[in-house]
Amino acid sequence: MMIDNQKLEQLLGTVVNELGAASNAALVIIGDKLGLFRALATGDMTSTALAEKTGTHERYVREWLASQAASGFVSYDAETGTFSMSAEQAAVFAIEDSPVHMAGGFYSLSAIYCDEPRLAEAFKSGKGVGWGEYCNCLFCGVERFFRPGYKNHLVADWLPALDGVVAKLERGARVADVGCGHGVSTLLMAEAFPNSEFVGIDFHEASVAHATRHASALRNVRFETARAQDFRGSGYDLVTIFDALHDMGDPVGAVAHIRDSLNADGTLMLVEPMAGDRLEDNLNPVGRAFYASSANICVPTSLNQEVGAALGAQAGEKRLSEVIRQGGFGRVRKAVATPFNMVLEARV
Structure with missing residues (x-):
C-alpha cells in the first residue's frame, strides 16, 4: 500500500490538533471551576495579575493561559505580555447566561473518560450502560x-x-x-x-x-x-x-x-x-x-x-x-x- 505523503501530513495535522484539544479539555474545566475565564473577561491581564485575582498559583496559571491562547480560547498580546478575551471568547467561556456558552459541555468529558473501561466491555458484550452507572459529573455536565x-x-x-x-x-x-x-x-x-x-x-x-x-x-x-x-x-x-x-x-x-x-x-x-x-x-x-x-x-x-x-x-x-x-x-x-x-x- 502506497502512502500519499501530502494526505498523511494532513491527517497527522488533524490528529495533533485532536490530541491538543483532548488534553486542553481538562484545563477548560479547571478554568471554569476556578473562575479564570470569568476573571480574564474583565480586562487584559498578565499571568501574575490573573493568579492574584483568582487566588491561584502563577506558574500554573501561566501554563494554563498559554494553552488557552494556543487553542484560540483567549488572546495574547506579545508586545505587552498580557492576555485577554474578545467578546466572542467571553460569550463562549465566561458569560454563563450567554446563548452560546459552551464551558458546561466539557464537564461531561470527565465522565466519558472515567467510564471508558465499562464502555469498552459493553462494546464486546453488546450490553448497555445504565444512566445511573455513569460518573456523576455526567449529569451536571449535561445540565450545564x-x-x-x-x-x-x-x-x-x-x-x-x-x-x-x-x-x-x-x-x-x-x-x-x-x-x-x-x-x-x-x-x-x-x-x-x-x-x-x-x-x-x-x-x-x-x-x-x-x-x-x-x-x-x-x-x-x-x-x-x-x-x-x-x-x-x-x-x-x-x-x-x-x-x-x-x-x-x-x-x-x-x-x-x-x-x-x-x-x-x-x-x-x-x-x-x-x-x-x-x-x-x-x-x-x-x-x-x-x-x-x-x-x-x-x-x-x-x-x-x-x-x-x-x-x-x-x-x-x-x-x-x-x-x-x-x-x-x-x-x-x-x-x-x-x-x-x-x-x-x-x-x-
Missing part, C-alpha cells in the same frame, strides 16, 4: 451544556412556535416534562407561566432529587421518579421531552403512553439534537460532536433498557417522526430549529 440553549430559546422561541400552546400556558395548563433530568427545562417553563401546573418526570432518582431541591421557590412545579412509558397522570395539555427520547429503550412505548396521557387537543413537544436523515448529512462538526456523545452515552443508555431501540443522538427528523406516528400521533411537523436542536410538534 443544555441550559444556555433552553434558557435563551425555550420560552422565547420554541413554545411560541407551537400552535396555540402559549395561550394555554398563560391561561393555565397541565404540563408534564418527561425525561427532565435536573429539571432545567421544567423550571424555566414554570417560572414563565405561573398559572400553569408542571410536573417533571425522570427515571433517575438522583436527578429528581436534585431538581426537587431547586424547585423550592416555585409553587406550580413538582418532580417525581417514573419511567416515560408508565408515569402517572392524564389530561395533560402539553407533554415535553427535551433531548431524551433517543436515550430511551422503548421510545415508541414512551410516545404511546404520552399520547394516552394527553387531552384530545393536547400537544407533544419533542426537542432533539439537530440532524439530517442520512449519515452523509451529518458528517460535519456538529454531527461529529453528537455522534461521539451518542456512542459514549446515548446508545449505551438505551441498550441498557427494555427493547433497547438505540435511536442515537442523530436519528433525524424522518426517523423521529416515524417513532411519533407509531406511538399514535397523526400529525408531526418541525416547528423550529437551531444549529443544535430541532423542535417537533405532534398532535393527534
